[in-house]
Amino acid sequence: MPELPEVQALAERMTAACAGRSIAHVEVLSFQVLKTFDPPISALDGQPVAGVGRHGKFLDLSTGDLSTGDGPGLHLVLHLARAGWVRHRDSFPARTEPLRAGRGPLALRLTLDDGSGFDVTEQGTTKRLAAYLVSDPRLVPGISRLGVDPLSEDFTPDVLTALTAAAHHRLKTVLTDQTVLAGIGNAYSDEILHAARLSPYALAPSLGEEEHHRLYVAIREVLGEALDRARSTTADALKAEKKAGLAVHGRVGETCPRCGDTVRSVVFSESSLQYCPTCQTGGRVLADRRLSRLLK
Known part of the structure; x- marks a missing residue:
């Protein structure tokens, strides 16, 4: 299971890969992975990526243009659970039809405006990976209950x-x-x-x-x-x-x-x-x- 060090490193790598980029499209390919319905996942289309942060073992991709003060706006929060992972892709294979949901380990694909992006995968038959689209990460129950971060200045x-x-x-x-x-x-x-x-x-x-x-x-x-x-x-x-x-x-x-x-x-x-x-x-x-x- 990814823990604090791995999730923090993933967040930093994702932030670097998203620098100056906007979201082109997000495809949810596992029926149970998305735990929220309002706003819809399509609300992320066209949104500039402000960065990727971490709350405990949660990843938080935030959108909005920080240079203009317009943001962060929406937050795509991921909990990778026991067998989840995020892989950066420089590009995706060309295809003539949409990806089919429910097949294989691919749970979510986020494509950026330059054709690069991320595949969120989960191995095994027990599916616990979770994604939330919220206006505030504290609306995610697991984040609202988190204790102190052991690498923060608050931990003495x-x-x-x-x-x-x-x-x-x-x-x-x-x-x-x-x-x-x-x-x-x-x-x-x-x-x-x-x-x-x-x-x-x-x-x-x-x-x-x-x-x-x-x-x-x-x-x-x-x-x-x-x-x-x-x-x-x-x-x-x-x-x-x-x-x-x-x-x-x-x-x-x-x-x-x-x-x-x-x-x-x-x-x-x-x-x-x-x-x-x-x-x-x-x-x-x-x-x-x-x-x-x-x-x-």
């Missing part, structure tokens, strides 16, 4: 202390709760906890001052370094670069790069977490409920 050590004190949940849950911290998902939460040498099962309010400090530094450094790597990687290689830069997430059975212990995993219904027992849990192996059920 004191803010983190207040958030964990009020959370009453395990650290893994707190880090991935978008109403608490916007943009961190399953992969980078594992990486942050490994870097901070904290158990994913530790209760957030129980952290001491030194543990809070380690957690804050890990959040900023893990996300900041991942963003630097994403910015220096081509768009098509972003997913592979993300995986290559991970120390524990997705590496169950491999060796921890810090201590040499074996990376372990706990599997849930639709996700899993990875951790190092030596670095994070004092050598204790966390119970894997799925494995426990199989052994009964």
Whole structure:
């Protein structure tokens, strides 16, 4: 799943590709992807692109002519979910008839006035990618509920202390709760906890001052370094670069790069977490409920 670093890098690349351009046409090719109906998607035709921003893991393509003060106007907001992606195209193949909806991974195509544009795709059979056309991004329910951005100036050590004190949940849950911290998902939460040498099962309010400090530094450094790597990687290689830069997430059975212990995993219904027992849990192996059920 694209998380804060990848989404931010995509936003910056899309902004550069859209500079000075207007939208020629947007085609919605997946029946369930567009979650709004007013204004219609055709309202984007002819609109100049003001830029592409980010709210947590949401992309926000805004329109309007900022040089004249006429904008931003409409916002095409995308949530890429687990298997969505955006690919820039210098041009599109010539065709004699419209694209047919509901076939293949292509969910939405945005064509710019110079013939270039973007394909928004989603792999797999479970379709969760979402697009919204709104006058204000805060009208998107997921954005209106977002917590603080962990790479913003608003995110300070004191803010983190207040958030964990009020959370009453395990650290893994707190880090991935978008109403608490916007943009961190399953992969980078594992990486942050490994870097901070904290158990994913530790209760957030129980952290001491030194543990809070380690957690804050890990959040900023893990996300900041991942963003630097994403910015220096081509768009098509972003997913592979993300995986290559991970120390524990997705590496169950491999060796921890810090201590040499074996990376372990706990599997849930639709996700899993990875951790190092030596670095994070004092050598204790966390119970894997799925494995426990199989052994009964």
